[in-house]
Amino acid sequence: MVRTQKEAKDLQIAYIGGGSKGWAWGLMSDLAMEERLSGTVKLYDINFDAAYDNAMIGNSLYDRSEVSGKWKYEAVRTIDEALQGADFVILSILPGTFDEMDSDVHQPEQYGIYQSVGDTVGPGGMVRALRTIPMYVEIAEHIKKTSPQAWVINYTNPMSHCTRTLYEVFPDIKAVGCCHEVFGTQKLLAAMLEDLKGIRDIDRSEIKINVLGINHFTWIDEAYYEDINLLPLYEEFVDKYYKQGFEGAEEDHWMNNHFASAERVKFDLFKKFGLIAAAGDRHLAEFMPHSWYLQSPEKVREWKFNLTKVNWRKENRTHLLEKGKRLKDGTETFELNPTGEEGVGMLKALLGLGDLITNVNLPNTGQMPDLPHGSVVETNALFSYDSVRPLVAGKLPKPINNMVAHHVENQAITLEAGLKKDKKLGFQAFVQDPLVDLAPEQAEELFENMLINTSDYLPGWDIYNSLSV
Template identity: 45%
Template sequence: MHQLGSRSSDSTPRVEIGYVGGGSQGWAHTLINDLAQCGDVAGTVALYDVDYEAAVRNAELGNRVVDREDADGDWTFEAYRELGDTLADADFVVCSIQDPPAETFVHDIDVPKQYGIHQPVADTVGPGGILRSMRAIPQYRTIAATIRERCPDAWVINYTNPMTVCTRTLYEEFPDINAIGLCHEVFKFQEQFADIAERYVDGADDVDPDEIHVNVKGINHFTWIDEARWRGRDLYRFLDDELAARKPLADFDPGEMADASYWVNNYRVAFDLYERFGLLAAAGDRHLVEFVPWYLDLEDPEELHRWGIRFTPSSARLPDGDGPTRTERHLAGDEEFELHESGEEAVDIVRALLGIEPVETHLNYPNEGQVADLPEGAVVETNALLTGDDVSPITAGSLPREVRSLVLTHVNNQETLVEAGFDGDLDRAFRVFLSDPLVTFERDAAEALFVELVDREREYLTDWDLEDADVLAT
């Protein structure tokens, strides 16, 4: 049997990492950056992408970066044409994939908008999240099946959204898989609590967010915090004071955010949900508003600006024109690749699972009871301890009934969508679509929207039974 992290003669662990989506202009660069600064693990990174040439360019970039004098890592990057060859005997598999945005993501955002459904992100729930899930389920079945065949003992780190559906699909296809999903949203709330500590706790100066412990529970992008501590001190008790200081919450004017960053976040929705339910929602406001209907019930899209956020237009999802990619700019010397502290934890998790240094962090993992009163097996987001080839979810407790009701709606939809994907049952996927909280209009309009989205993205839905679907026949 293939052994995880076989050690070389100098006792430095040497591992093989298979990267699915290795032509990425985002996460792949982050992995290159972090591995270049990792001196106590070495090995190879196999890059696979449907755009093989993009993977080739990233391999060249990775090899250049680790050869620099300011890099500590001993890594070799190589591109592969076939997924199976990429994952052969891998110790770790990293997934970060996305279909071409012009053919998919743009439709996910723009078509629902024509029906009055406005989505700031459109990658987790709502019409956009559902269609993205429908595209992702067959892809992740293929990834899981290849892992089962080529590297069944590997640890899989998934970054792709919709996080919950993708990670859940891996386990449904290959129940013995070792997979976790990583998301950086909660880190921002550790930063918020670090600021709160500095404002309310005597002697708290320059608080490191890494020293903030938060109890995390829920599902990805609809996660909740009910405890926050710094060096044993309770920070959660200051939230009422913080809420009072931030009021009024919806005090921006419509149109005021027109020139703000598409990704701006003032945490007004998170604190509004805290005031409503007594529990702090722990994801970016742009994500949170897609899980509950009332924030997006708008006469004018600019009304959303009142909460200090704005919609991300589909144009922001497209590549920057026809010019060179970020990788090509680095390779040509037109843009320097600067090593930096990324804040991501994939390499720390590799080190932890090799037994070098344990890590406690939040991650997405099947529910073994860590979130009471959510279905067993559903992928939930909580803290976990990673050490020595093991992941141990930390019990987070239950959610208040009224919050659990909101979360359960999406858990049930996501579970049903995965089941429908394995059966190729488009009609069942449509029933999920109808039950999404953002789909609030009458059935005929919902059907017309769903059919239009399916028609526009048909080439990515070939694993679904389109011929016999009643929803398409009408």
């Protein structure tokens, strides 16, 4: 149960996926720099040793003089141990392994389908969803049984499916899905103000926006800095940089960073539809027909973003594992740096330590009236003491809403297929994704191969039952 403000010094956080070599370290850093919170973080992971190592790393921070938030970390062997007495639950897991992700991203390339991320939509996002859904069914059941009053913050992708599954299994769950993609667009608008108006040192939180859409396919129809309406400026900015793209500092250049872009996809979508697309180009491209931005690696380079190869992720994981060993044995010092995520800010607001308005993923209760009730949408919400209230975002223009609605409905079919373990229904969603521009026979072959490659994570599925095309 959420504590009162006076009890914010004895919090219990359950971290599911506590062996993480990215998100968990980021949370440790943010918690260590927040003086108003302290308590215990219980780390649960299917790899107990990884959670144990993270507990050692987290506990090494406790006595450092510059650490304001005092937290104890404990690795536990069962999810219920982690959830027992939890005020908050953090969900940050890798659904499967990088081998399954390799199939998600690269198996479709044999059929001419390229994906820049492969974790939300497209063939990779769909199959990732099918193996993630049973995991989240189990997580939701444990939360319902062990910590039904806890607030749940999900960072795992595919965000919409994860959040929707939690609510399907446990309708009274208090869960939100968090994503930082919109933050990048706020930073771009701040850079625009410096470029066009010479206004420097703007924090992205000073850019006030109205967010509409679904995760990784969000849009902004209102944006202000103080009394400056940013949409007319954005049109000027797009005209200035449409052809060459907007490239920031050298270390952030799209050719040197797997996750960076020159914003050309974002600019093109503004030219076509008149609103600011508010996610990274790598994600936005996957929601559109494959011929637009992802037709080939050469086309991707023309649009100045990257296909993130899974081999790179595997190599990076090796580096992170080596870093983890150094952090654990003390040969490398854990650096305290703010992540820019708002998870700790959400915790503070839910504890009554100041309100927060930010974009989150929640079931639609009217904040987007043109999308189905209950579908998970991404809009702004007000966080206050023990409360998250979605703010009415309004309606997208019909052409954009039609695109968003198609993905919403396809995600709903995928979720139903995952819950029912229904291969035919899954295939019906698969062939309706804009990236799957294949003959039926090819689509069936690809879908079946991808299911076989992820079959270890599809309990109860009849994988080898043939489809009739």
